[in-house]
Amino acid sequence: MAGPRSRTRALTSERIIEVATRICDEEDIEVLTIRRLASDLGVGAMTLYSYFRSKEEILDAIADHVMGAFRLPAAEETSPAAVVRDLALAFLEMMREHPSMVRLFSTRVNTTPESMRGAFEAVIGRLREAGFTDGDAVRVYGLIVQYSLGFASYQAPRPWGRPGLPDAEELRRQRRHFYAALPQGGFPNMVELADELTALPSDDQFRFGLECLIEGVLRRVPAGSAGDAASTTS
Structure with missing residues (x-):
């Protein structure tokens, strides 16, 4: 439950999503109801309907909020292998910090400018900067998200x-x-x-699979990029 101090804060859309995200991450998406959210915010349930029309709209906003806040990892190494590795680890960390994203990613498509800019546009840009061109950057983006999402969903109950x-x-x-x-x-x-x-849901297993994925990806990038990338894994 929210403390007295948090109840006195001004009610805004951002504040509502902040509390809704906490409920989903610390407990479960099924626990989130308009009544529960209103209680944690210290307002009446009808008040929330002036900001969001339904729980589904709130869930969309949570996904937009988390994805929009995704930050690219520091580009300490810029080879294709290092970039893919850093991005996959960053996506896994985001999903562990916000466990609700595993389910939200699996059940809805987000198209707001914020979510697309943070976890889509910027990531594809980083991949293109690393040497992936045209469709390769998009396909590699898909592999990163799908692999990280799949592993996070497997690790969560283990x-x-x-x-x-x-x-x-x-x-x-x-x-x-x-x-x-x-x-x-x-x-x-x-x-x-x-x-x-017992090591199947471990981070060592994630890294093993990630290196296998990277090895396969490097076979599909231009020869110059592949050569640069291979040197980082030797």
């Missing part, structure tokens, strides 16, 4: 793979025990590889 969580190691131990305790006759591979299986 917290033993998340770095930095205080109970991640204990959860991983429990999962390892679960796999190892399966009937040997029916699951010989899973029993023998119990430890390795």
Whole structure:
């Protein structure tokens, strides 16, 4: 629930989306209702309808807000491989900071100038600057978003793979025990590889897949760019 101080802040569209985003990220999209949002803001439910016509409109605004706030990672390395790697990691971080985006990305298309400029236009521009031309930049953008989105959705319900969580190691131990305790006759591979299986939702797995993706991408860029990029991965 919002504290007394936050309730005294002036009500604006931006404030409504800020609180709605917090509810979705910290709890769940299903928890967000007009009544719950109004309660956290300290206003009547009907007041919100003068800003947004429905929950769906609020969800669109959340996606626009988060995508519009996406910031390109610092361009410390500008080779194609380094750019793809940095962008994929940045998208994964955005989706972990805002877990609601995994579902919002999967259920709606955002076309506001803010969202397109932050997580679309600027990203494609960075890819073109790195040497990807014409359709290659668009296709690589798609690969980055789709791979990051898919991994974030896989990792979200498997917290033993998340770095930095205080109970991640204990959860991983429990999962390892679960796999190892399966009937040997029916699951010989899973029993023998119990430890390795617990790493599937880890960031190491994300990076492994990302390097495989980059290796494939580099085969499709112009020879000069591919040569420059390959030197960064050797």
